[in-house]
Amino acid sequence: MEEKQNDLVHDFNPSGKSFKFTPKVALIFLVIILLGLGSGYALSKKSSPVAKLSGSNVTASNGSTLQKGTIYGSNDTSTFKDTAEGVLNVGGIDGEGAYHLVRPGGPSQDVYLTSSSLDLSKFVNQKVKVWGQTQKAQHAGWLMDVGRVEVE
Secondary structure (H helix, E strand, O other), X not given: OOOOOOOOOOOXXXXXXXXXXXXXXXXXXXXXXXXXXHHHHHHHHOOOOOOOOOOOEEEOOOOOEEEOOOEEEOOOOOOOOEXXXXXXXXXXXXXXXXXXXXXXXXXXXXXXXXXXXOOHHXXXXXXXXXXXXXXXXXXXXXXXXXXXXXXX
């Protein structure tokens, strides 16, 4: 009795046609790459929606100029629905927040802040209004992830 042996390697191209890299295929790949690069560049240059309001300029702690009344960040007030106002200072509390808003009423009224979308360092020592999402905290009385800032 003779045993029939099965091949371990199978042809995955049953039609027998092989892929040919033609000038037409090269052109299609080139167009796809250029469209990807162009859309990526356009999206990187597009700033987030920001409302520009008139007002006077203030100098940020890093030396940049901020205009009073200017809103930085997202216009999505349905996600960032919580608001607070005060002077932005560096420092959190027991590892929660990198910044905090000093508000009237003493330290118990401070709002501790983080931001996953904005660089809050340019607003240090400025009076600001922030919009964000309240986060669960262990030590901070109020911990907020900020998505929008208005210089006051």
